[in-house]
Amino acid sequence: MSIFKLSPAFKDYIWGGSRLKTDFFKNTDMTPLAESWELSVHSDGESIICGGEFDKMGFSQYVSEHPQAMGTNCQRFENFPILIKLIDAYDNLSVQVHPDNEYAMRVEGEYGKTEMWYIVDCEENAELIYGFDREISKEEFAQRIENNTLLEVVNKVKVNKGDVFFIEAGTLHAIGKGILIAEIQQNSNTTYRVYDYGRVGADGKPRALHIEKALDVTNLKTAPLKNCGEAVCVNGVCTRMLARCEYFDVSELKIETEAELFADESTFNSLLFIDGQGIIECDGQKIEFRKGDSVFVSADTRYKISGKCICILTKI
Ligand SMILES: [Zn+2]
Incomplete structure (x- = not known):
């Protein structure tokens, strides 16, 4: 990991x-x-x-x-x-x-x-x-x-x-x-x-x-705008599915204090922090982050984000 x-x-x-x-x-x-x-x-x-x-x-x-x-x-x-x-x-x-x-x-x-x-x-x-x-x-x-x-x-x-x-x-x-x-x-x-x-x-x-x-x-027809889902909030973490297609799966995470996350064996996780700051902990390792940071998490890895923040989570 x-x-x-x-x-x-x-x-x-x-x-x-x-x-x-x-x-x-x-x-x-x-x-x-x-x-x-x-x-x-x-x-x-x-x-x-x-x-x-x-x-x-x-x-x-x-x-x-x-x-x-x-x-x-x-x-x-x-x-x-x-x-x-x-x-x-x-x-x-x-x-x-x-x-x-x-x-x-x-x-x-x-x-x-x-x-x-x-x-x-x-x-x-x-x-x-x-x-x-x-x-x-x-x-x-x-x-x-x-x-x-x-x-x-x-x-x-x-x-x-x-x-x-x-x-x-x-x-x-x-x-x-x-x-x-x-x-x-x-x-x-x-x-x-x-x-x-x-x-x-x-x-x-x-x-x-x-x-x-x-x-x-160029596609000359009109392109309908797609709506993304409503946020679902559990234990202080609000998750909103933003887009899913054959190439990527993207959601927004709004974290109040902390979130326990798992990148399963099917995909890495990319975290792009667009607001806030905090610490990511993984197997004894700690990484500080703030707004603007990009963090890569390998597949099959459990990790915890602590801190009030908004992050774009991308999987494939
Ligand atoms: Zn473009």
């Missing part, structure tokens, strides 16, 4: 802010700071083990050398299936879409990307883009990208803290400014951008769009 903190890889995309540093204790000089990849084996930015027996080991090396720590559910995947991030959108992200597994494997040589967002925090009246507000044809989609009128047919959704969005591969989407998100997604970094608000990148040139591929993969 193993339990350890992961330190993230950071990304300085142009729309990022500074809240991951000021509010979530991320230690980097990177400005702006757009994303922290909190549980990642992806070659574009992997997490590094922090402390304990495997201190400073890349998480991808740990995963490949310890298959039993991933749990039996992981065996059905050829590659490690998920990637978990914190995202601080100081400005709007581009309007984008991700391919499904079949297309991505064929064209990009990696997994497609179904993802899930949990709104950690947001400004009043913040909104995001989730699919279209009516079904459109491929010709209309192409034309509206061409003449910069795409925003007239997208579905804009106002968000509140704690809201959850499940974004199946093929769904057009964009995180709006003033939103801080925890994202659980497939292990992929393939994004097809269709509209970027006319912005330029760090090199002064417009950021690339990927219109042909986006036309191939």
Whole structure:
């Protein structure tokens, strides 16, 4: 049994802010700071083990050398299936879409990307883009990208803290400014951008769009919003199921004082703390945590969390 903190890889995309540093204790000089990849084996930015027996080991090396720590559910995947991030959108992200597994494997040589967002925090009246507000044809989609009128047919959704969005591969989407998100997604970094608000990148040139591929993969029907379950509270621990699909199983835990938890033999547990602080105890080992920390717990491990906190628990 193993339990350890992961330190993230950071990304300085142009729309990022500074809240991951000021509010979530991320230690980097990177400005702006757009994303922290909190549980990642992806070659574009992997997490590094922090402390304990495997201190400073890349998480991808740990995963490949310890298959039993991933749990039996992981065996059905050829590659490690998920990637978990914190995202601080100081400005709007581009309007984008991700391919499904079949297309991505064929064209990009990696997994497609179904993802899930949990709104950690947001400004009043913040909104995001989730699919279209009516079904459109491929010709209309192409034309509206061409003449910069795409925003007239997208579905804009106002968000509140704690809201959850499940974004199946093929769904057009964009995180709006003033939103801080925890994202659980497939292990992929393939994004097809269709509209970027006319912005330029760090090199002064417009950021690339990927219109042909986006036309191939975008679902042109409206995407219904899924509701997640009500919280169930037992002994001071409130658990809310957020999303479950073939790639990940995500819930929110609100812990009042303590919680006894068990990662069974089927899956590891990933804990992403989004509020509070405390201590995790496991087999005599103690790990302190606070808001912003990411902790990995190997399969078949009993552990106890003490402290008032909110945590996103991901299994596969
Ligand atoms: Zn996305």
